[in-house]
Amino acid sequence: MRFLLFVFLLPTISFAQLSIRDRVAQAADEYKENLEKYTLYGDIFRAPITKDAKLACARVAQIILKQADIPQFQKPVYLVRDIQFFTKNWQTVAKDSIEPGDVVFWKRRFSDDECKGGGDCHVGIAVNHWQTLDNKGIAKRPFVSPIKWRLGWKFLYAKRPPDHL
Numbered sequence: 001m002r003f004l005l006f007v008f009l010l011p012t013i014s015f016a017q018l019s020i021r022d023r024v025a026q027a028a029d030e031y032k033e034n035l036e037k038y039t040l041y042g043d044i045f046r047a048p049i050t051k052d053a054k055l056a057c058a059r060v061a062q063i064i065l066k067q068a069d070i071p072q073f074q075k076p077v078y079l080v081r082d083i084q085f086f087t088k089n090w091q092t093v094a095k096d097s098i099e100p101g102d103v104v105f106w107k108r109r110f111s112d113d114e115c116k117g118g119g120d121c122h123v124g125i126a127v128n129h130w131q132t133l134d135n136k137g138i139a140k141r142p143f144v145s146p147i148k149w150r151l152g153w154k155f156l157y158a159k160r161p162p163d164h165l
Helices: 020-032 057-067 080-086
Strands: 091-093 103-108 121-126 131-136 141-146 153-160
Touching: 020 057, 020 121, 057 080, 057 121, 057 131, 080 103, 080 121, 121 153
Parallel strands: none
Antiparallel strands: 091 153, 103 121, 103 153, 121 131, 131 141
């Protein structure tokens, strides 16, 4: 008896061929699976510019966006307002429409919605529809956290990277 074996070669998609949002989601997801103590893809995420060299949420987001090969994030960013500036032309997304790869912003409760610095805003990268990878002060490292419920924070908005630059 003869058996014929058919092999179908499926085209593989390189990282560079993925949409930007898919690259961001992949970079966050890969890091989520390999949480290290003081580095993110080899870059130190603790920043002397932050209070007592604590973890900088904007730096964590910037390193993931850098890993996704987005040009404006190739140099260190330490302030949430800088992440906001670089993503201002990206599509704004409602809380119930967040997808992996979206950049999510929060603001301290009972404050205006302008990020002035000094810890009044927070940023993370969505890893699914209800969680982000961002810094967690108690853990002192990047951590997967819920988007909707945050003690002391209110959801501001999310930004969706364009398909291509």
